[in-house]
Amino acid sequence: MALATTPRAVEPLVPMASFPLESPLAPCGRRAGRSSAGVMAQDICSSPGAGDLPAPALSVTPIAAQEGEEVYFWCQIVWKSPDTRIVFCKDGVEVHSLKARQGKGTYSMFFPMMSRSTGTYTCGYQHKDKSNQVRNSALSAPRILSFRGDLPAPDLFITPIAAQEGEEVLFQCQIAWKSPDTRIIFCKDGVEVSSLKAQQQKGSYSMLFPMTSGSTGTYTCGYQHKDKSNRVRNSALSAPQNLSVTAMKPQGLQTFSPHLVIGLVTIFLLLLAAATYCFVRKGSSKFRATRLKGLRTMKCTTPPSPTLDVKGLVCKS
Known part of the structure; x- marks a missing residue:
C-alpha cells in the first residue's frame, strides 16, 4: 500500500x-x-x-x-x-x-x-x-x-426507495458466493441491522422491514465466509442504496384508479353533450315560433286596397 x-x-x-x-x-x-x-x-x-x-x-x-x-x-x-x-x-x-x-x-x-x-x-x-x-x-x-473484503461484492436492491411510515420495504441481497457457511448481513449507515444464515446454493436473500421515522439512511449488504481453517473472510459491501420516508397523505385524500377517472370523464362528456343538444334545440324552436308569430301579425294588419274615388277625380281634373 x-x-x-x-x-x-x-x-x-x-x-x-x-x-x-x-x-x-x-x-x-x-x-x-x-x-x-x-x-x-x-x-x-x-x-x-x-x-x-x-x-x-x-x-x-x-x-x-x-x-x-x-x-x-x-x-x-x-x-x-x-x-x-x-x-x-x-x-x-x-x-x-x-x-x-x-x-x-x-x-x-x-x-x-x-x-x-x-x-x-x-x-x-x-x-x-x-x-x-x-x-x-x-x-x-x-x-x-x-x-475491505476480499470476496466479490453482492448486489442490493430496495423496493420501494421511498415509503410512508408503516409500509413495508423489500430488501434483496444477491450474492455469488454460495457456500452454506456464509452469513448475509444488512447494514444501515455502517451499522449491522440484520443478518441471515445462508442456504446451500441459494444466491438471493430477501427481508421485509417495516418503515419507521428512523428508517431513513444509506443501506448496504455483504456476507461472511468461514474457511476450513476457521478464518472469517468478508466480502466487499454492495453499492449503497438510499431509503427515505415520505410524508403521510392528508386525511380524506383518496387515490382514484385510472379506470374510475376515465369513467367519470366519459359520463361528464355525455352529460355535457346532452345539455348542449337540449339548449340548441330549445333555442331553435323558440326562433321558429317567433318567426311564425311575426308572419301572422303582418298578415292580420295589412290594410285593404284603396278604392277609386271617381267623383273626386272628376272634380279635381
Whole structure:
C-alpha cells in the first residue's frame, strides 16, 4: 500500500480495547450499541453540537481497508492558537489527541487497521483562553471506516426507495458466493441491522422491514465466509442504496384508479353533450315560433286596397 511508505508525523493510533466486536471482522463497519463513554469524551467527543468554535474538517484515506493495512487521518482546523488540543474521536469516544503548533492548521496520523478499528470517526479541538476556560469546537462531519473484503461484492436492491411510515420495504441481497457457511448481513449507515444464515446454493436473500421515522439512511449488504481453517473472510459491501420516508397523505385524500377517472370523464362528456343538444334545440324552436308569430301579425294588419274615388277625380281634373 502506497501510504505505508509515507513518513509518520506522529505516533500511530492503536484503537482502544474498549470497542469489542462480536465477530473478528465486521463488514458493515461497526455494530450498534458497542461504544462506551470515556472520561475525556464527555467534553467534546460525546457532545458534537456543544462546541462554540468552528468545526474542523476530517479526511480518512482509505475509507475501507484490510487488516494490517494503514489508514491515514488528517484534521484541518481554522483556530490556530498554540494552546489548542486536537482530538480524534471514534464512536463518540476520544481515542487520540495531539498538541497543536503555532500557525499549523493540518494535523495527521497513521494507524494500522485492526478488527476493532471499524467505526465512525470525527475530530475536534479545544482551546484554553486567558481566563483558563476550555472552549470546545463543534465536531467535524463523521467519516465511516470499514473493512475491505476480499470476496466479490453482492448486489442490493430496495423496493420501494421511498415509503410512508408503516409500509413495508423489500430488501434483496444477491450474492455469488454460495457456500452454506456464509452469513448475509444488512447494514444501515455502517451499522449491522440484520443478518441471515445462508442456504446451500441459494444466491438471493430477501427481508421485509417495516418503515419507521428512523428508517431513513444509506443501506448496504455483504456476507461472511468461514474457511476450513476457521478464518472469517468478508466480502466487499454492495453499492449503497438510499431509503427515505415520505410524508403521510392528508386525511380524506383518496387515490382514484385510472379506470374510475376515465369513467367519470366519459359520463361528464355525455352529460355535457346532452345539455348542449337540449339548449340548441330549445333555442331553435323558440326562433321558429317567433318567426311564425311575426308572419301572422303582418298578415292580420295589412290594410285593404284603396278604392277609386271617381267623383273626386272628376272634380279635381
